[in-house]
Amino acid sequence: MNTEKISNDIQSKIENINPYREEGKVAKAIEAQTSKLPSDAFLWLATGIMAASLTLKVLKKDHPALFIGQWVAPVLLMGLYNKLVKVKGHDQLNDLPS
Incomplete structure (x- = not known):
């Protein structure tokens, strides 16, 4: 068999x-x-997580601050996914009549 x-x-x-x-x-x-x-829920949640991480950092609890701070990106990605679902829908073919 050839590669093509x-x-x-x-x-x-x-x-x-x-x-x-x-x-x-x-x-x-x-x-x-x-x-x-x-x-907005995802944006507010991400902001709250950043505030919690900053608070922990100020309290010299570096490891928990880093752990909590790393949640921001996944929460924002979930918010992006949420927005895409609202704008585009999950599956245009399923919405068509049979």
């Missing part, structure tokens, strides 16, 4: 794994719940 045929075979198998690009049940359930939260 192998590449085409692999590409066709990949495309057939999820041909309609549908989300799974778990992703739909998560999106249904997270879309109920206001986007």
